[in-house]
Amino acid sequence: xxxxxxxxxxxxxxxxxxxxxxxxxxxxxxxxxxxxxxxxxxxxxxxxxxxxxxxxxxxxxxxxxxxxxxxxxxxxxxxxxxxxxxxxxxxxxxxxxxxxxxxxxxxxxxxxxxxxxxxxxxxxxxxxxxxxxxxxxxxxxxxxxxxxxxxxxxxxxxxxxxxxxxxxxxxxxxxxxxxxxxxxxxxxxxxxxxxxxxxxxxxxxxxxxxxxxxxxxxxxxxxxxxxxxxxxxxxxxxxxxxxxxxxxxxxxxxxxxxxxxxxxxxxxxxxxxxxxxxxxxxxxxxxxxxxxxxxxxxxxxxxxxxxxxxxxxxxxxxxxxxxxxxxxxxxxxxxxxxxxxxxxxxxxxxxxxxxxxxxxxxxxxxxxxxxxxxxxxxxxxxxxxxxxxxxxxxxxxxxxxxxxxxxxxxxxxxxxxxxxxxxxxxxxxxxxxxx
Amino acid sequence: xxxxxxxxxxxxxxxxxxxxxxxxxxxxxxxxxxxxxxxxxxxxxxxxxxxxxxxxxxxxxxxxxxxxxxxxxxxxxxxxxxxxxxxxxxxxxxxxxxxxxxxxxxxxxxxxxxxxxxxxxxxxxxxxxxxxxxxxxxxxxxxxxxxxxxxxxxxxxxxxxxxxxxxxxxxxxxxxxxxxxxxxxxxxxxxxxxxxxxxxxxxxxxxxxxxxxxxxxxxxxxxxxxxxxxxxxxxxxxxxxxxxxxxxxxxxxxxx
Numbered sequence: 001x002x003x004x005x006x007x008x009x010x011x012x013x014x015x016x017x018x019x020x021x022x023x024x025x026x027x028x029x030x031x032x033x034x035x036x037x038x039x040x041x042x043x044x045x046x047x048x049x050x051x052x053x054x055x056x057x058x059x060x061x062x063x064x065x066x067x068x069x070x071x072x073x074x075x076x077x078x079x080x081x082x083x084x085x086x087x088x089x090x091x092x093x094x095x096x097x098x099x100x101x102x103x104x105x106x107x108x109x110x111x112x113x114x115x116x117x118x119x120x121x122x123x124x125x126x127x128x129x130x131x132x133x134x135x136x137x138x139x140x141x142x143x144x145x146x147x148x149x150x151x152x153x154x155x156x157x158x159x160x161x162x163x164x165x166x167x168x169x170x171x172x173x174x175x176x177x178x179x180x181x182x183x184x185x186x187x188x189x190x191x192x193x194x195x196x197x198x199x200x201x202x203x204x205x206x207x208x209x210x211x212x213x214x215x216x217x218x219x220x221x222x223x224x225x226x227x228x229x230x231x232x233x234x235x236x237x238x239x240x241x242x243x244x245x246x247x248x249x250x251x252x253x254x255x256x257x258x259x260x261x262x263x264x265x266x267x268x269x270x271x272x273x274x275x276x277x278x279x280x281x282x283x284x285x286x287x288x289x290x291x292x293x294x295x296x297x298x299x300x301x302x303x304x305x306x307x308x309x310x311x312x313x314x315x316x317x318x319x320x321x322x323x324x325x326x327x328x329x330x331x332x333x334x335x336x337x338x339x340x341x342x343x344x345x346x347x348x349x350x351x352x353x354x355x356x357x358x359x360x361x362x363x364x365x366x367x368x369x370x371x372x373x374x375x376x377x378x379x380x381x382x383x384x385x386x387x388x389x390x391x392x393x394x395x396x397x398x399x400x401x402x403x404x405x406x407x408x409x410x411x412x413x414x415x416x417x418x419x420x421x422x423x424x425x426x427x428x429x430x431x432x433x434x435x
Numbered sequence: 436x437x438x439x440x441x442x443x444x445x446x447x448x449x450x451x452x453x454x455x456x457x458x459x460x461x462x463x464x465x466x467x468x469x470x471x472x473x474x475x476x477x478x479x480x481x482x483x484x485x486x487x488x489x490x491x492x493x494x495x496x497x498x499x500x501x502x503x504x505x506x507x508x509x510x511x512x513x514x515x516x517x518x519x520x521x522x523x524x525x526x527x528x529x530x531x532x533x534x535x536x537x538x539x540x541x542x543x544x545x546x547x548x549x550x551x552x553x554x555x556x557x558x559x560x561x562x563x564x565x566x567x568x569x570x571x572x573x574x575x576x577x578x579x580x581x582x583x584x585x586x587x588x589x590x591x592x593x594x595x596x597x598x599x600x601x602x603x604x605x606x607x608x609x610x611x612x613x614x615x616x617x618x619x620x621x622x623x624x625x626x627x628x629x630x631x632x633x634x635x636x637x638x639x640x641x642x643x644x645x646x647x648x649x650x651x652x653x654x655x656x657x658x659x660x661x662x663x664x665x666x667x668x669x670x671x672x673x674x675x676x677x678x679x680x681x682x683x684x685x686x687x688x689x690x691x
Contacts, residue, residue, distance in 0.1 A: 294538070312603060
C-alpha cells in the first residue's frame with residue numbers, strides 16, 4: 001500500500017519513487033510470503049535475538065507497548081522489529097517479485113475462489129504462527145478480529161446507509177448473552193442452569209448454531225428499533241438506538257437468571273483462533289457481497305437522495321430495515337464470539353464506552369468502505385493496546401486523534417473505496433514483461 | 436381506456452389549494468405538455484400522481500389500476516417513470532450505478548443472492564449493466580459511465596436523470612423541466628433525445644416545460660395551468676392563440 005502512495009508522489013523525490021517502483025509491483029501473495037517468513041523467523045530466533053539485544057522477551061506488539069512502558073528499551077526494540085519483521089518482509093517481497101507474480105497469475109487463471117482460499121490460508125498461517133508466541137498476542141488478535149466484524153457491520157448502517165446508530169453494543173450484548181446461555185445451559189454443568197443437557201462432544205458442532213441464534217436475537221432487537229425509527233429520516237434513529245442500548249444494559253442487569261450485574265461466566269472454550277478467523281472472513285465476505293450488489297447500493301441511494309430512490313422503484317423503508325437487521329445480526333455474532341473468547345460477560349462491557357470505541361473505529365477507518373473499517377478496527381485495536389500504560393489518558397489521546405482525522409479527512413482514512421478482492425490479489429505485472 | 440387517467444384530483448397544502456379538479460387522460464404513445472407560470476402547481480401534480488404527496492381528493496389510475504394511496508416505489512414499479520426538476524441524483528454514485536439502480540425492481544435474486552453472490556445475481560447484474568450502457572449510449576454519455584455523477588456538467592446530469600428514468604422501463608414518462616438550465620445547443624440535443632426515446636420505446640410522455648418552443652414542437656396536446664386549475668387545453672396552435680394563456684404568461688396588456 002505504501003508503495004503505491006509513494007509512487008503517486010514520484011516527481012518530488014527520486015529515491016522515494018525508486019523504492020516505490022521497486023515495491024509497487026509486488027503482489028499481495030509476495031507480501032504474505034514475506035510476512036510468513038518473518039513470523040517463522042521470530043519463532044526460531046526471536047527469543048535468543050531478544051535476549052541478545054537486552055530485551056526481557058520478544059516484543060509482543062511490534063514494540064508499541066514498550067515505547068510507553070520502558071522508553072529505555074526503545075532502540076533495541078526497534079532493532080528487533082527491523083531485523084525480524086521489516087527486513088525479511090521487504091527482502092522476501094522483493095526477491096519473490098517474479099515468481100510471486102507468476103504464481104498470482106496462475107492462481108487467478110486457475111480459479112478465483114481457489115486463489116482467494118490460498119491467500120486466506122496463508123494469512124491464517126501468518127496470524128497463527130504470530131499468535132503462538134504469547135497468549136496475550138492471541139487474545140489481542142481475537143479481539144481485533146471481533147472488532148473488525150463489529151466495525152464493518154456498523155459501517156453498513158452509519159456509512160453505507162448514512163443513519164447514525166448507537167445500539168451496536170446492545171446488539172453485541174444480545175448476541176453474547178444468547179450464545180452464552182445456549183452453550184452454558186446445554187453443555188456445561190453450571191450453578192445457574194444446572195446439569196448439561198447434551199454431551200459435550202456435540203458442542204463445537206452446535207457452537208455456530210448458538211452464534212447464529214445470538215445474531216438472530218440481535219436482529220429481532222434491531223427490528224424493535226427499526227419499526228419506530230425508520231418511519232422518518234433524521235436524528236430519530238440516533239436517539240432511539242441510544243435508548244435501546246441502555247434498555248438492553250439495564251434489562252440484563254436485572255435478569256437474575258443470567259447472573260444480573262455479576263455477569264455470566266464458564267462459557268466453554270470454543271472460540272479458538274480458526275473459528276474466530278473463519279467467522280470474520282465470512283462476515284467480511286457476506287457484507288462486502290451485499291454492499292456491492294444493487295440491493296446493497298440501494299442503501300447509498302437512500303442515503304444520498306431518498307425521494308429519488310423511492311421514485312426509482314426502491315422500497316426504501318424495507319431496504320433500511322433489512323440492512324439494519326443484517327448489521328445487527330453480525331454484531332450479535334461478534335458478541336457471541338466475544339463472550340466465548342473472554343469466557344465471561346457482564347452488562348457493563350456493552351456500555352457507552354464500547355459504543356465510543358466502535359464508533360471511533362468506523363469514523364477513523366472511513367465511511368462507506370469495508371476496507372476502511374478493517375483498517376480502522378485494526379489500527380485502533382493496536383493503538384488501544386499500545387496506549388494501555390497511559391490508563392485513563394488513553395481516552396484523551398484516541399479522541400484527539402479522531403478529531404485530527406475528522407479535520408483532515410472528514411469521512412475517515414479510506415472512505416468510499418470499494419473492497420474488490422479480485423483487484424487485491426491479482427498480479428501486479430504480467431509475467432515476462434520487463435519494466 | 437386510457438393509459439393514465441386522472442380525474443378531479445385536488446390537493447391542499449394546509450389551507451392552500453395547490454391543485455383543483457385536475458383531469459388528464461393520456462393514451463399510450465402520446466406526448467402531452469403541461470405549461471404554466473411558476474407556482475402554478477405543475478410539479479405538485481407530478482408529485483401527486485407519483486405518490487410523493489397524496490391527493491386530498493380524486494382518482495388516479497394507470498392501466499385501470501388505482502394509484503392513490505400507493506407508495507412512490509409501488510407506483511414507479513407499476514410503470515411510471517419520472518425525472519426531477521431539481522436534479523435528485525445520488526452524489527456518491529457513478530453514472531453507471533445510477534442507471535443500474537433504477538432497475539432495482541427487476542433484481543429478483545433476493546437477499547440470498549446479495550449475500551452469497553449466486554449465479555443468478557451475476558447474470559442479472561450483468562444484464563442490468565449491459566442495459567445501462569445501452570441507455571447511456573442512447574442519451575449520449577456512455578463515455579462518462581464510470582464518472583461520479585457530480586463531476587458531470589449540468590446538461591449531462593440531466594441526461595443521467597433521463598437514462599435513469601428510462602431504465603425503469605416505464606410505460607409513461609414524466610419529464611419535469613428536462614431542459615432547465617441548458618444552453619440552446621443542449622436544448623436541441625435533449626429534444627432529439629426525447630423524440631428518439633418516444634419513437635424507440637413507444638412511451639407516453641407528460642412534459643412540464645417553461646420553454647414554449649420545446650413544448651410546441653413536441654407535444655400533441657397541451658394543458659395550461661394557472662393557480663392549480665387548467666385554464667386552457669388544446670393543440671399547440673390553439674394554446675398559442677388562446678387569450679387566457681397569453682394573459683397568464685404575458686399579462687393583460689399584451690392582448691389589448
